[in-house]
Amino acid sequence: MPAATSGGKPENFFKTMKRLFGYFHGRRWLICLVVVLVIYSSLANILGTYFSGVVVINGLIDDPNSSTLVKQVLMLGGIYLAGVIANFIYCQSMVRITQYVIYKVRMDLVSKIQELPIAYFDTHTHGEIMSYFTNDIETLFMALNDSFANIILSFANIVGTIVMLFIINVPLTLIVIFFIILMFVYMFLNSKRAQKFFKVQQKSLADVNSVVEEELSGMKVEKAFNHEEESYKKFTQANTNWRNAAENAFFCTQMNIPFFVSLSYFNFSISAVVGIIFLCNGYLGAAGFGGLTSYLVYVRQSAQPFNFFTMHVNAILAAAAGAERIFKFLDEKAEEDEGHVSLIKISDADSFEERYAWSYQDENGKNMHIPLRGVIKFDDVCFSYVPNKPILKHVSFEAYPGKKVAFVGSTGAGKTTIISLLARFYPIDSGSITYDGIDIRDIKLESLRRAISMVTQDTHLFSGTIADNIRYVRWHSSEEEILAASKNSYADSFIRKLPQGYETILHDDGANLSEGQRQLLGLTRASLNKPPVMILDEATSNIDTRSEVLIHKGLESLMKKRTVLVIAHRLSTIKDADEIIVLDTGNIIERGTQDELLAKKGAYYDLYTGKRELQ
C-alpha cells in the first residue's frame, strides 16, 4: 500500500512522465493491454451490478421463469469471469513491467555513477546518492506496481458509476455529483495541509536517522567513556521529535477517511429517501424496483474509489518527484573522455610494457603504435578545485622508468592533487601532463588508468573473500599469483591467521581488519598488477617501521624498471628517491636528492629533524 502522503511535488509532471514512459520501450504493447484490461475489469464490475439489479431482479419480477433466470445468471457469470481473468492478466503483466522498468532504472543509475567525474563525489554525500536507490526507486516501484493500474481502475470506476447512475435516473445522479464535488474540495484542502506536516516529519526522520548513525558508529568510544546516559538523552530527544511529527502527519492524512465515509453516508441516506419518493411517484420509469436497488449499490460504490483514488494519486505524484530526482541525476555531466589513444594488447609477453602499447589512428586512418614506457611529464601545471583558489601553481617535473620521485609537504600542499591529476580525476586549468609524450587528454580514460597502478592510504575492500579483494585489480589472476603477491608484500602471514585464511569473507569495507592490515592488502593488489607507472600515496603510513622496511624490500623488484611516484609521511621511506620534491601551498619550494636537500638546510632539513610538523 502506498504511503498516503507524497514525498514532495514534481516540478514538471508531464515531462517526467514522458521520460519515464521511455523506459517502457519494448513493453509498450503490454502497457496498452494492461490499460485495456483494467478498463474492462472495471466495466465488468459496473455492468455486473447493473445486470444483477436491473436485469435479474426486474426480470424476476416481470417474468418469473426458471429458464430465463438460469440464462441470465449464466450471462452475468460470463461477464464476471472475463473480469476476473482480465484482472489476473493485467496484475501479472504490471508486475513484470514494473520489474523490467525498475531494473533498467537501477542499471542506468549505476552506469551513471561510474561515469561521473570524481569531483561530483567531493560535493555530494554517499547518502544523497544512495537515496536514489532506496527512497526514490522504492516510491517508483510502489507507484508502478500498485498505483498505475489502480488509478486507472478507480478512475474508470468513478466515471463508469456516474454514467450508470445517469442511465438510471438523471435528477437522482445530481445528488451524487454534489457529494462527489464536496469530497474533491475536501481532498484538495486537506492535501495542502498534509504536505506541510509531511515535510516536518521527513525532517525529523532524517534527524533521528543521523543521530542513530553517528551514535552507533561511535558506540565503542561511547562505551569506553561510560557515555551511555548522555547519548541516550540525545537519542531520546530526536526519537521523541520524530514520534510527535510522525503522529501529526499521519493523523492529518488519515482525516480523509472519516470525511469521505460520513459524506458517503449522507449521500446514501438522502439518495435512498429521494429514491423511494421517486419510485412511488413513478419517476423511475422502466428502471423500477431493480433500478432503485442497483442505483443504491452504485451510490455506495461511488464513494469507495475515492479514498483509493487519492491514495494512488499521491503515490504517483511522489513517484514522479522521485523519478524527477533520478532523471536530474542521470543528466549530470559525465567525466570527459574524448581521447583517441588507447592501450592495446600487442603480445602475450609477461611484462606489462611488452604486452601493451599505445595505439591510435593517424589522419589517413592508419593504425599507429607508440611503445609503452612510463615517462611522465608535468609541464607548468596549474590547478584549482574552486576557481581563484589555486591548489597547484606552475608545477613541472619529469619521471622516468627506473626512477623514484617523492613528494613531501604538509597537508594541503598539493601532493595528493598531483597524482589525482595524473589519473585525470580532475581536469587541469593550464599547462600539460603527458604520459610517454602523449597528452593525457588524448588518451582514453580507461587506458590511461590501466597504465597506472595506485596505492592510497585508505584501502577499500568489498564484501567478498580476501582472495577476491586482492584479485580485484586483475580479475583473472591465479591463486599462485595471489599467493606470490601477498608474500611479496608481507600480507601472507596475517591472512593465514584469519579464520578462513584467503577465503575469509570480509564485510563492511573489511571493518574487522586493522588499518595496517588493510594497507598490506592494498600493497598486495599493487604487486599483482604491474603497469609501468606506480603511485604510492601514504601507502604504508599505518604499517610499523620494521614491516615497512621489509615491504619496501619486497617492492623493490617491482619498482626496479618502473616509474614510481611516492608520497610519504615517514621520510625514512623516501631516502633513496632519485628526486625529492618539497611542496608548500602548491609551489615547489625545493627539489633534489636527500643528500642535496639536507646539505641545503632548508625546509626539508626542518622536516627531517622534526622541527616542523608534517601531516
Added chain:
Amino acid sequence: MKRFSLWHFLKPYKSAFIIACLAIILETGLEISIPFLMNLMLDNGMKELSTSPATYEINLSYTLMMGGVMIAFALVALGLGILTAKYTAKAGRGLGYELRRQEYLKIQSFSFSNLDNFRINSLVTRMTNDIQIISDTFCQSLRPVLRSPISLVFSLVLAIIMSRELSVVFGIIVPLLAAVLIIMAILVRPKFVRMQGALDRVNRTVQESLVAMKLIRANAKKDFEIHKFSLVNQEVKKLGTASSTLIVSNMAIMQFMTYACIIGILYVGGNSALKLTPNQADVVNDMATFLNYVTQTLAALNMLSNVFMSLSRAEASYTRIKEVFKSTNEIIDNPNSTIKMKDGAIQFDDVTFSYSNDINKAVLQNVSFEIVDGEFVGILGQTGSSKSTLVYLLERFYDVNKGAIFISGHNVKDYSLKELRKNIAISFQSPRLFTGTVKENLLWGDSNATDEEIIEACKIACCYDFIVNKLPDGFNTQLGQTGSNVSGGQRQRLCIARAILRKPKILILDDSFSALDRVTEGQVKKNLREKLSHMTKIVIAQKVSTIQDADKIIVLNEGKINSIGTSEELLKTDQIYRDIYNLQNEGLKDACSN
C-alpha cells in the same frame, strides 16, 4: 519469545491502541448496519400496490425516520473516524518510538563482539528503515486488518438472521476465502524474505562502490562494477517478480470468490423467489441487501490484500529487529559490585584470547606481565601483533578465553563495568569525535569538568593553543560528523585531552601520536610524565622514539611477548626492538652529522 512480541512494545500505548481498535470496530459495525437499515426502509417504507406494472405507495414518515437514522449514523461515524485516525497515529508512532528506544538500549548493552558480529551498518538499518517500515505498516494496516474479518463475520451473522437459504452461499464462500488467504500468506513469506535479502545486496553493492570510487576509477573497473551490479540487480528482479506475481494474484482470487458469491445469491435467491410468489418483493429486497454486503465485504478484502505486501515486508523487518533483541551479551556485567579501583597496578596472568573463540586462532597467546601503579609503559610490535587487542582486554571490551587480568589486585571481571571503565581512559587508534562543539566533545571525558579542568587537560595534550588561536570559535567551534573539520593531528590531541579529563587510574594511548611532529609529541609526553605522574600510562606506538624513555617496554610479536624491559635492556637483548630502533634512528643521526 513472548518478550519480543509486538504487543510488548505497544504496552505503553495500550490505551491508545484499545481506543483505536474500539473505534474501528464500532465504525465497521455502523457501516455494516447501513444495508440492514436500507433493507428495512425498502421493506417498510413503501407498499407494493400492483405487480404489473409495478406501482408502490410510500410510507413517508417511516422513510424519513430511517433517513434521519442514517444521517445520525454518518455523524457518529465521522466522530469515530477522527478518533481512529488520532489514536492509530498515537499507537503506531508510539510503537515505533518504543521499539527504537528498546533497540537502542539493547545495542548500548552490547559487547564489542556483539557489535562486530552485527556490523554497524546493519544495526543502523535495523534502527532506521526497519522501524520506519513497521510503524508505517502498523498505522496503515490497522484499519483494514480489523475491518475485513469483522465485516465478514457481521455480514455472515446478519445474512443468517435475514435468510437462511441465502446465507448458505456465504457459508461456503467465506471459509474458502479465509483458507486461500492463509495459504497465500504461507507461500509468500519465504519468497519475500529472500527478495529482501537480494534488495539488501543491491544496496550494499552500490554503497561499496561509492566508498571505493577512486579505487574503481584508478583501476578502470567501470565495466566490471556495472557487470557485478547487473548480477545482483537481475537476482532482485527475479525474486521480486516471483513474490509480487504471487501477491497480486490474491486480488483476482478474491474477486473470483466475490463474484461467485453474487452469482450464487442471485441463483439461489431467484429460485426461492420463483417458489414463493406471494412474498416475491421481500425476497428480491433481501437479495439486494445481500448484494450490498457482498460488495462491502469485497471492498474490505480488497483493502486487506492491498496491505498484504506491506505486512509481509514489515514482518521481514521485525525479524531483523528481533535478532538484535535475541542476541545474548557475551560480556556479563557485575553491576552491583562495590569493589573500587584503588590504583592502576595491572597484572596479566597467562592470558590467551581469540576473536573467534577458537584457541587455535588465538591472537594473544599466554601473555603474562605486570605493571606497577604509575608506570609509563610502552607497547611496540609489528602490524597485527595484537597491541590494541591487549589493551581492549583491560577494559573488558572482550573477555579473555584463558588466564586472567587483574587491576589493583582484583580480577577485571569482579568490577562493575561502570567502575572499570570510569577508571581507565583510552584514546583510540582512529581518533573519533562527534557532532557538537569542541567543548561538548571534551566533556565526554567528564561531564562535570570545570572550564579550568578542561583548559588544563588541553594544555597537557598540547591542543589549547590551536583551539584558542586556530579554530574559528575556540572551544565553541562546531565539529562536523566524526570531527571532519579538524586535521588528523588535531583530532588525536583532542582525543588525548578527552581521555585525560576523565582523571583515570590508567590512561591508554593507542597509536595516538602518529600524526604529531616530534616537537609536539615530546611536549605531550613531558606533560604526561610531569603532570600525571600518578597515572599508569600505557602507550602503543609505531615509533621507538615515542616510547624510548618508558619505564617498561613490552615488545609483542605475533600475539606473544617477545621481551619486556627498558630501552637500554632491549637494545641488548631483543632483535626486533633493535631493528626498529636502528631503522628509525639512522635518519636522524645522518641529519645531525650533516
